[in-house]
Amino acid sequence: xxxxxxxxxxxxxxxxxxxxxxxxxxxxxxxxxxxxxxxxxxxxxxxxxxxxxxxxxxxxxxxxxxxxxxxxxxxxxxxxxxxxxxxxxxxxxxxxxxxxxxxxxxxxxxxxxxxxxxxxxxxxxxxxxxxxxxxxxxx
Amino acid sequence: xxxxxxxxxxxxxxxxxxxxxxxxxxxxxxxxxxxxxxxxxxxxxxxxxxxxxxxxxx
Numbered sequence: 001x002x003x004x005x006x007x008x009x010x011x012x013x014x015x016x017x018x019x020x021x022x023x024x025x026x027x028x029x030x031x032x033x034x035x036x037x038x039x040x041x042x043x044x045x046x047x048x049x050x051x052x053x054x055x056x057x058x059x060x061x062x063x064x065x066x067x068x069x070x071x072x073x074x075x076x077x078x079x080x081x082x083x084x085x086x087x088x089x090x091x092x093x094x095x096x097x098x099x100x101x102x103x104x105x106x107x108x109x110x111x112x113x114x115x116x117x118x119x120x121x122x123x124x125x126x127x128x129x130x131x132x133x134x135x136x137x138x139x
Numbered sequence: 140x141x142x143x144x145x146x147x148x149x150x151x152x153x154x155x156x157x158x159x160x161x162x163x164x165x166x167x168x169x170x171x172x173x174x175x176x177x178x179x180x181x182x183x184x185x186x187x188x189x190x191x192x193x194x195x196x197x
Contacts, residue, residue: 006157010164017168021175025182029171078144081151082163115167122174129181 014115021118027125030113034128035121039113044080047120048073054127072123083116143170 021029029035034050041047051072143166150159 006161010161013164013168014171017171021171024175024179027178074148075144078147078151079167082147085151085155115164115171119167119170119174122171122178126174126178126181129178129185132185 014118018118021122025125029118029121029125032121032125034124035113035117038117038120038124041120044073044077047076047080051076051120051124051127054124054131056131075123076120079116079119083114140170140173 018029021027034054038047038050041050048069052069055068055072147163147166150163153159155163
């Protein structure tokens with residue numbers, strides 16, 4: 001019972017963080033294409049490869065691929081290890097996602113969306129936003 | 140963010156207690172909030188730079 005209420009509390013915290021992310025950035029983290037891409041990743045290397053793809057433009061601009069990627073690799077490695085830890089409980093990792101509108105109806109459903117994936121996606125989106133605007137900085 | 144990661148890195152090497160699990164969840168929630176703030180600020184800064192570039196002062 002205690003575990004269940006703790007899991008609900010954790011889920012509420014994550015739901016609130018995802019809503020806050022959406023209101024601040026106007027981006028729905030769980031349904032973003034990069035989040036979907038990251039959800040198919042099943043190793044530290046595959047997650048790092050997705051982030052590296054996004055970091056390339058930024059690294060080219062700043063001339064420090066090693067520094068950015070080393071920091072990201074540490075983040076991915078630590079979060080991936082934690083998300084694999086069964087002690088944390090599977091229930092903690094379930095976060096409700098909203099489906100897109102279909103035939104004028106909004107269908108709500110629950111699907112696993114690990115917080116680690118949310119953080120990886122948030123990093124990937126940050127890098128994408130950063131690299132998208134780089135050409136305006138150089139001119 | 141580096142301090143958060145150092146703390147999380149430590150937690151990957153020891154058996155987790157309830158209090159540690161709670162701390163991990165709070166750190167991850169803070170990371171999402173921090174990334175939201177940075178992403179928002181980059182978008183705003185870059186957008187205002189872009190607008191300033193496209194609409195020169197008369």
